[in-house]
Amino acid sequence: MKFTGTDAYVATEDLTVGVNAAITLERPLLVKGEPGTGKTELAHQVARALDMPLLEWHIKSTTKAQQGLYEYDAVSRLRDSQLGDERVNDVCNYIKKGKLWQAFEAPKRALLLIDEIDKADIEFPNDLLQELDKMEFNVYETGETIRATHRPVVIITSNNEKELPDAFLRRCFFHYIRFPEMETLRAIVKTHFPDIKDRLLTTALTQFYEIRDTQGLKKKPSTSEVLDWLKLLLADDLSPEDLAKDSKDALPKLHGALLKNEQDVALFERLAFLARGQR
Known part of the structure; x- marks a missing residue:
């Protein structure tokens, strides 16, 4: 057994x-x-x-x-x-x-x-x-x-x-x-969405880990939340370019699946404001 x-x-x-x-x-x-x-x-x-x-x-x-x-x-x-x-x-x-x-x-x-x-x-x-x-x-x-x-x-x-x-x-x-590393999380995603395109998955997971690693985040998004987020990305037929576009100037696409409190949303809004000020 x-x-x-x-x-x-x-x-x-x-x-x-x-x-x-x-x-x-x-x-x-x-x-x-x-x-x-x-x-x-x-x-x-x-x-x-x-x-x-x-x-x-x-x-x-x-x-x-x-x-x-x-x-x-x-x-x-x-x-x-x-x-x-x-x-x-x-x-x-x-x-x-x-x-x-x-x-x-x-x-x-x-x-x-x-x-x-x-x-x-x-x-x-x-x-x-x-x-x-x-x-x-x-x-x-x-x-x-x-x-x-x-x-x-x-x-x-x-x-x-x-x-x-x-x-x-x-x-x-x-x-x-422990929270899975990139390759393990990629394998987990593939079990749920076997037809997801590699470019979209790589772009999405890269952005996801950047969100998790953001200093000051009150609640880090989990495995279940990234699966929800990817399901929404696939439902809206978003491309890797859609995720990357204006990534420094706005909240993540469909961020409600990843950020679950107003403090974390405000954190990303402040980071976006600072990014615009540095241009």
């Missing part, structure tokens, strides 16, 4: 090593990187390549670790008891299985994605330590122990918004997805 990338996902050598090492060690793979660098998509492509069912647990600021195991609806049970509903005699009717439970009882080895774990409370990762380590948990309302039939592959993503506890990090295999 080895992951080598797919026809829709260009995986660098160090990324494939990280994925396969985590699978071999039977440890969660903790993936960090800039937003838009393909962390979530990695889980989709690993599941596809290894023919695994994918279970996605998208974390929010209000998410609790217990929700990944199960939730007991005591309010509904109380209401049904007041109405004389016979369902109250079986507590299982009021237990909702979480994503970990579903992964544990999957008929074949599954891939569990815990997406953007850093959005949750700081105690959230610690609350999952034993369950991810031992691959079992107790259901206190029924007295049963749920154990993984097949140990799932676990991929955890983080945008680095907050530090994760050391005890949690110790149990993970870590990989940081």
Whole structure:
């Protein structure tokens, strides 16, 4: 069972090593990187390549670790008891299985994605330590122990918004997805737009990296944003000359796909003004 990338996902050598090492060690793979660098998509492509069912647990600021195991609806049970509903005699009717439970009882080895774990409370990762380590948990309302039939592959993503506890990090295999270099990004683009002309792609990517390298930029455009930008360029049938024309005097063509806040737009407007003043 080895992951080598797919026809829709260009995986660098160090990324494939990280994925396969985590699978071999039977440890969660903790993936960090800039937003838009393909962390979530990695889980989709690993599941596809290894023919695994994918279970996605998208974390929010209000998410609790217990929700990944199960939730007991005591309010509904109380209401049904007041109405004389016979369902109250079986507590299982009021237990909702979480994503970990579903992964544990999957008929074949599954891939569990815990997406953007850093959005949750700081105690959230610690609350999952034993369950991810031992691959079992107790259901206190029924007295049963749920154990993984097949140990799932676990991929955890983080945008680095907050530090994760050391005890949690110790149990993970870590990989940081660096922003791709020009040739890797070119290969990524080709998987999405195989018919794009080389001259247009070279011109667009050169301009894109110049934008990313601009000093003072508040939010650097990501891989997903350059793909959106190129899709617009192709839809408008723009040429390399259209991109290069007046490049020192104006914002990038269709800049709304790349610049996502007013501070960065204002930065490029100031740079354009300074460029005109130097002529």
